[in-house]
Amino acid sequence: MRTKDASKTRKAWPDNCDVLHVARRNNCCTVLGPGKRSVLWLQGCPFRCPGCVAPETQPFHGGQDVDVASLADELSRLPEIEGVTFSGGEPLAQAVALVNLMDSVRRKRDLTFMSYTGYTLEYLLRQGSAGQKALVKRLDVLVDGPYIAARHTDLRWRGSDNQQVHFLSVRYRHLIAQTNDRGYWLECEHAADGTFHWMGIPPKGFRETLERNMLARGILLRATEDCHE
Numbered sequence: 001m002r003t004k005d006a007s008k009t010r011k012a013w014p015d016n017c018d019v020l021h022v023a024r025r026n027n028c029c030t031v032l033g034p035g036k037r038s039v040l041w042l043q044g045c046p047f048r049c050p051g052c053v054a055p056e057t058q059p060f061h062g063g064q065d066v067d068v069a070s071l072a073d074e075l076s077r078l079p080e081i082e083g084v085t086f087s088g089g090e091p092l093a094q095a096v097a098l099v100n101l102m103d104s105v106r107r108k109r110d111l112t113f114m115s116y117t118g119y120t121l122e123y124l125l126r127q128g129s130a131g132q133k134a135l136v137k138r139l140d141v142l143v144d145g146p147y148i149a150a151r152h153t154d155l156r157w158r159g160s161d162n163q164q165v166h167f168l169s170v171r172y173r174h175l176i177a178q179t180n181d182r183g184y185w186l187e188c189e190h191a192a193d194g195t196f197h198w199m200g201i202p203p204k205g206f207r208e209t210l211e212r213n214m215l216a217r218g219i220l221l222r223a224t225e226d227c228h229e
Contacts, residue, residue, distance in 0.1 A: 011060060012093060013044055015131070017100040020066045023057040023089055024197065027078055031185040031200035033114040033141060033157065034172050035082040038075055039199065045090035047118035051149030053159070053207055057089035068097055072104035075111065083112030083140070092117045092124070095131035102138045112171050114141035121166050140169040152204040156181045159201045 013021055023041040032039050041054065043063030052058065075084060084105070091098060092115070102113055115135070117124070121144045124132050136142065143157055143165050151160040156179050158165065165179045186200040 011046055013060060015096045017096045018068050020068055020071065020094055020097045020101065021060075021063045022066045023054075023063045026189065026197070026199060028080060029085070029187060029199050031187050032087060033083060033085040034112070034175055036080050037083045037085045037114070038078055038081050039085045039087060040091075041087050042089040042091045042094055044093050045088055045118065046093060047090060047146050049118065049147040049149075051152075051204075052147060053202060054088070068101050069104060072101055072108065075101075075105050076108035081111070083114060086113070086115040088116065090118055091115045092119055092128075092132050092135065095129065095135040099131060099134045099138065102135070112140040112169075113138060114143070115139055116143045118144075118146040120144050121164070136168065140167070140171045142166045142168055149204070154182045154184055154203070155179065156183070156185070157201070 020040070021043040023043040025038065025040055027038045029037050029039045041057055043057055044060040045052075045058045048058055057063075075081075086098060098115075105111055119128070119132075121136070121142060124136050124144075128136070143163055145160075145163040148160040148162055151162055153159070153161040153163075155161060156165075158179075167173045167176060184200070184203050186202055189197050189199070
């Protein structure tokens with residue numbers, strides 16, 4: 001059994017194809033990929049990019065352990081979505097379980113898959129693990145590269161302009177021109193459990209400004225996980 005201290009210093013999840021460590025989910029998002037999508041924010045990231053808009057997803061502790069088979073069944077039954085997007089955190093840190101999820105979903109329904117990653121596609125193809133390479137082969141869209149705060153951008157689906165959108169299958173190649181669109185597309189939700197979330201890639205400083213304005217109204221916003229390790 002892991003001690004609390006050990007879990008707070010862990011830098012990776014052990015490979016397990018049957019369980020995903022998920023920070024949160026949303027089952028109808030239109031700002032993180034083509035069409036209506038379910039989005040999984042995976043827990044844990046080795047990059048820890050300064051200025052990350054979701055620092056609560058960085059630690060390799062916390063989140064929720066989700067059974068892959070059950071999740072695949074749930075995703076395949078969502079009537080309005082056309083695909084699933086993996087964000088985080090770092091999805092490629094749980095590549096083996098995500099490959100299992102994608103294969104399980106596609107045995108039930110032909111959904112598309114998109115992922116964000118701090119790795120570059122070149123690195124993954126040359127030096128990635130077997131699980132990471134298998135995941136890349138199954139993706140329709142990959143947005144790669146670390147977030148660099150000094151290069152923050154308003155290009156569609158990207159946080160900074162070093163990141164690239166790769167269309168790895170023919171499914172969405174007709175949307176290539178749209179990746180040059182500029183603007184900020186955000187969706188917000190106030191969940192039944194009282195938590196507040198936004199989806200999409202916000203303008204630089206959005207989180208700090210939101211927290212400051214809400215505090216001025218007597219509302220304290222905080223991350224759902226302690227992001228200090």
